[in-house]
Every structure is written in C-alpha cells, then in structure tokens.
Amino acid sequence: MAIITISRGSYSKGKEVAEKVASRLGYQCISREVLLDASEHFHIPEMKLVRAIHDAPSILGRFSHGQQAFVAYFRCALVQYVKEDNVVYHGLAGHLLLKGIPNVLKVRVIADMDDRVRAEMKREKISEEAARSLLLKDDEERRKWTHALYGADPRDSSLYDLVVHVHRLTVDNAVEIISHAAQMAPFKTGKQVQKKMEDYGLACQLKAGLADSFDNVGVKSEYGNILVYARGNEHHVQRVRKKAREVAREMSGVNDLEVHAVQKLPLDVV
C-alpha cells in the first residue's frame, strides 16, 4: 500500500536494495520499463530519451525545450506506473518527478566511495584512478541534472524521508529498514491520496501532450478539473488552449479544462 522511490548513485547497491524491498513486500519493481514505455508511447527513440534524461543540461545550465519535453514524457510514463500503487521505483529523480504525490516514501541509498570504486573496477576491469574519475563525473552529471530541473542537489538529505548508508549496514539491513518504514501510516494510500494520484496523473498526461509544442506551461488538476497556466500573450494562450482541448479529449477522467494566462507560473504545477 505504498510507493517507494529509491534514489541512488551508480554502484551504490541501490538497485539490489530496491529489488529486494519489492520482493519482500510483494511490490512491483520498476526502472528501465518506464523508459521503454515512454519511448513507445511518445514515439521517441529510447537512446534519445536516455540521453535527454541522463545527460546534464548544456553549458548555460538550461534545459532545452526538447529535453523538457522528454522529461515530461518520462514523468507521464512513470506516473502511470505508480498510480497502480505498491511500486518500488529505482532510478533517476523519482522523488522529484513524483513530488505531487503525498504518500511516496523517498529513500536515498548511498555507499562508501571506496566500495563503489572497487565495484566498478571489478565490473569494468579498469584502473582505480579511471574508476574513481568515472564515478565522480557521473555524480556531477546527475547533480547538474537535478539542479537544472528542480534547483535541488541530490546529495541534500532533506529531500528524502530516509537516507541509508550501505556500509556498516548491509543490504539486508537496508531492506528491512525501508520495508518497515513503508508500512507506516504516512505512506498508506487513502481515498484522498488516491484522488491526488489520479489528478497528478492527469496533469502529467496533459503536460506531456503539450510538451512538444509549448514550453512555459504549467498544469495542475484537482478532482479532474484541469487548470493549465500559460505564459505569453492572448494569441499564444489561445493556441495552448486549442491544443490542450485536443489532448484532453483523448484522456479519460477529465471533468473540466481551463487555460489561464499568467505572468509567472505558480509553484505547485507540473
């Protein structure tokens, strides 16, 4: 009865922890499937999607319109999975992509740098120096990515409900702690939470539908009443409105749709 996101660096045993938590709780464990789904649904080559989602933004620190669209597709696919509930997601920025859903247990699994270096050396058969440099580069890329998209540093522990350092604690210890936490009251899915998840799903779906034609739009939904915020003049807003209606017609669960022109997008939108 919960959604667990596990954020991890490479070689920090996060994947192993996620899989074991899922099997212990009888949940579905997802990661790569989301990418495949998004690529299939929105007809984007998987490689392109992977690069948009994993690579750090350009030198100016800004996400290109294309990248933003890919993130929207990815989030849309992810939300469709977690709406089913009882899911463990491990991979990039799940805790940030799902921030509109209240009952997500956000976990970060970290490992000792030396352990990670050793693991990488063993698997890739490279020197210690090379392995360390690769890991540092990888960590930096991810830091830039989350920073550009959410202004957050993945190392900031306040983004998570739980940070587990797998070093003295074993993988099994971590699994036990996380499974125990997942069954606590704040992470149970009640009626209100279910509604919120559905609404978040609608908002993400509409946003994904708009993403390839427009940036600078924000979407939110409450009980199926979708509200799209668009920046720009009245003619631009009218174009957004037309497209939004087209997209919404193909969606189920939409009760009402409005498009408002705003100077600045509100904070609580997708």
Place this chain on the structure above:
Amino acid sequence: MEPLTSEMIMVMIMIGIAVFLFIVEWVRVDVVAILMMVALPLLHLVTPKEAFVGMSSNAVISIIAVIIIGAGLDKTGLINRLVGPILKIAGTSKSRVVIAISITVAGISSFMQNIGAAALFLPAIQRISKSTKIPLSQLLMPIGFSAILGGTMTLVGCSPLILLNDLLEPFGLKPFGLFDVTPIGLALVASGLACFILLGRFILPQGSAESAEETSQSPIENTLIEMGEIYEIQTPVNYTDYREPVLVDNLKRRYLVNVLAITEPPDFKVLSPTGDQEVRSDVHLLVYGRKKDIQRMVEVEEMQLKEAPVIFKRETEEGASGAVEAVVAPRSPLIGKTLREINLQDRFQVTPLAIYRGEEAYRAEIGDVPLAVGDAVLIHGEWQRLQVLQHEKSLLFTTPVDVELLRPEKAIFAGFWLAVALSMILIFNIQLSVSLMTGALGMVVTRVLNIDEAYQSVDWRTIFLLAGLIPLGIATEKTGTAAWIAHTILNIIGDVQPIVLLTVIGVLSTIFTLVISNVGATVLLVPLVVNMAIAAHTDPRMAALVVGLATSNSFMLPTHQVNALYMGPGRYRSVDFMKAGLVISIVFIVVMIGMIKLIYGV
C-alpha cells in the same frame, strides 16, 4: 496678417503641453483639463472669470442634465428591458445579430454615453458568439463602431456635439438644433453597418476561427451558455466522521461549486463565507454551480440535494439577492488586479462566481486571474451589497442591481419628462441646457430618482474635462492664436473650394481625435476652423459641424473608450483596428461631407 505675439506663443506652448499630456497620459485627461483651468489665468492668458466660465457653460449643464435623464431611464429598467427582445429579434444569423444589436446600441448611444451602451450588450454578445459559433471578433467591432457612430445622431449623443453650440457662441453664430445632425448621423451609422455587412470578410479579422470549428460537445468545452444555478444542499449527520476536514475552498476547487451561504450551528447563517470556512456535519449550504458539477459533488461527498431552497428561502427570493454581470471598464482601477487582491468577499460580502473573457469562461481559481478591460465578472450577492459595489464605479454593471429600488412603475414619468425636454427643444426652441435640465428636474420631482441619486449619477470626470478645456479654447480665440494659425495654414494651402476645405478639416479632426481626446480636439479645432472658414469665405458653422462630427471618427486606434473596452474580449490587435478603422474612417469622411453638401448645399 497679425504678427506673432508673445501671448500667442504662450498659448501655443500651453496647447503643446496639453496635447503632450493627453498622449503620454502621465495624468488622467480630466486632470490635464483642470491644469489648464488653473494655469491659463495664472499666465494672464484668460481672466479668472473666463477660466471658470466652462463650469456654467451650456455644454456642462446639458451634459449634467443628459446624465441625470439617462440615469432616470436606467432606474425604471427601460433600457435593460430592451436587451432580451432585441436578442430574440437578432436570432442566430451573423448579419441579423450585427444589424439588430448595432442599431439598438447606436440608438441608445445617441442619448446616453457611448461606453454605457457598449458595455450593456457585451455579455449578451459573448453568449451569442458562443452559442452560434460566430467568432466574437466578427461581432464586437461592428457593434462597437455603431456605438461610436450612434453618438452623432443627436446633438446630445457625444461630448463634442454637446460642446459645439458653446464654442460657436463667441462668434455670434446660430446654434444647432437637437436633431439637426440626425440625418447625417443616420447616414453614418447606415454606411458603417453596410461596410461591415458587405466588406466584413475583408476588413474584420478572421482569427479565432478555431473556436468556430470546435463542434464537439465534450465535457471539457467551456460554454458560456452553460450558466450555473442556485441549489440548497445539506451535509449528512456523520459528514465529518472518517473524513478529512472539507473547506468551502475545497468544494470550489474540486467541483467548481461556489458556496454562497452556509449555516452554522445552532442557527446562524453566514453569507458569502470565506474559503477557509469548514463544512461541518448536518449543515445547510446554498451553492451556485452547473448542474453536472453539483450532482458530482453531491454524489462524491454524499450530500443531500434539495428540490428547492428551504432554509435559505428568504435569501434566494428575487428581491433579496441575485447574480449580476459586471464589466471591467477602460481606466478602471481594477485592471491588472486579481479578485483575491480586490477582495470582494470581505469588502462587499459578495461572491465572484466566474470571469468571462472573450469566448472563454473561467471558473477555476478565478481569484488569481488578473482582470483585463472587457472582462465580465459574474458576481452573486444581496442586492444591497451589490449596490454598494456598483456605487464604487470600478465595474460597469450590465444588469440593474437595485431591483427593490428599481421603479418600473415610473417608466411613464421618465418617458413623459424626456418627451417634455425634447418638445421644449424642438417646438418651443428653448435652449438645450434649459430644456434638458427641466426634464432632469421633472424626473426628480416625480420621484423617478431622488436628488441624491441624481447627484451621484453625474460623472465628474466628464464635467471637468469639458469645463477645464473651454478656457483653452477661449485663450486660443482671444489672443488671436486661432486666427493666426488659420491664416498661416490658408496661406500655405492657397485658395480652395469650400468642399475641399471641409474635407481637410474633417481629416485634421480625425487625426486630432485619435491622439488627444475628442473633447480636446473639439475645443482646440473649432475656433481654428471657424477662423479658417471665415477667411476662405466658407460657412463657418459647417466647418464647426465637421469638427463636432469628425471627432467621433475614432476607429483607427483603440484609443476611444468603446474600442478599448471591446479590444480585450474581441482579441483585437491594434492592426485590426487600423485595417477596419481605415476603411470606416474614409467612408465616414466621404459620407459626412456628402451629407453636409446634400443638406446644407455647401
């Protein structure tokens, strides 16, 4: 020709300052007029008496009287009652809608302020557009232009014409009668309408066709015609058990349902509750919303929908409360502010329900939408509260709010005194200001409206704009500046035919009225053109008449108040006004000169 004196230079500088301030609008136009009223006597360009002579001018008294008569007619609900039948006649064909509404609006604006006539029909036109799928941009411009053109149908239709006789007085010229301009005005309205009917395809923007294409009736289409209704519902006894607290705001956001009133145990009633009011068990709510939204809420929240209001029976009676549409006027202090900032709920205890903008209805989170000119806000509240809001004058109400104070039984008196005023002018040839004031007084005496209501209805901005600019006209004339400019221009253009001179004056007035207000243009130009006409041996009265009429030729830029009002809802750009406005402006000048030649044989 007289040499240029230092006084003339001073007057020209003052004119320059006035024109500059009119264009940049650092201060409001009426403040510019008051500035002139004070500065001119200080500079010894007019005597102190002349500086304030505008206050006692016939024009100002006439305008006060016209406004009071208009308010009287309004009080009896006569004008508002026109809206329904006219819409029925209009039907759904585009030409018929345009013709029927345009003629009505033109008729109304021939005896009251153009902007009022234009605002009156705005929400109705928006609904017609949505239900007939005729893009709003194709309806509003013809109707707005007709409101402006309608002002030329009588001598009291617009400020420049009201002023005209006063400006002729110093020259000892014969004043114009109330209906002297009517044939010209009718021809102007007819030709304007004909242009739109025949050339509409070419001169009106074809945009927002997408809204016309949308034919599917899926639930997400916002339709203006789908107005809400008022229902009473009750929460179950165990409503708050096993349920997170539900606030009034939650109902609004989740179901787009507005709570107008709620009971509070033991037996209090809270009208227009604030968003953070909790909805408790076993309470009654008076709500406003679309039927499907209400049904959804009742189902999900397990509430009970009543067939008719019981607890709130008294509050929902027609005389007690209701919903009105109020339009955001040009120059309203509310432009750019959100309803949350304006805080109607706390200040007036009324509930805003929806915002209509262009062809869209906004219901969700309307508190955060910055208001724009031409937005219509649907507001529910007790009539008395709505009246207080109306008196604030930041919104133009399109439905009369003072139902209990509405005096339909006085309609006959209102009509009688209007007839008295008109016959005094027409048959007994009594001066305009005296006749109109008689009509206004008659309405007060027969209690169509009381004297306080009469005072309150007067728009002081218009009064001071008129009165303040008159001394500028006097100074221009007295110092010989007008004569000097007139002679200089005539020397440059040489000897011309009267008809050519009148055309030049028409074009000049059109340009002036586009950049400075129509009143400003009239006051500055009339002394000038009278001098020019005398020097060129043309009838000076006709020259003045051309100015009075052509200052309504304000179509090429959205500077006229009516154009400013319709610009937002019609989603017009300035270029749309230039395109259609250019055609209408040229036709205006041709028809005006043609009619003057035909009637007065210039």
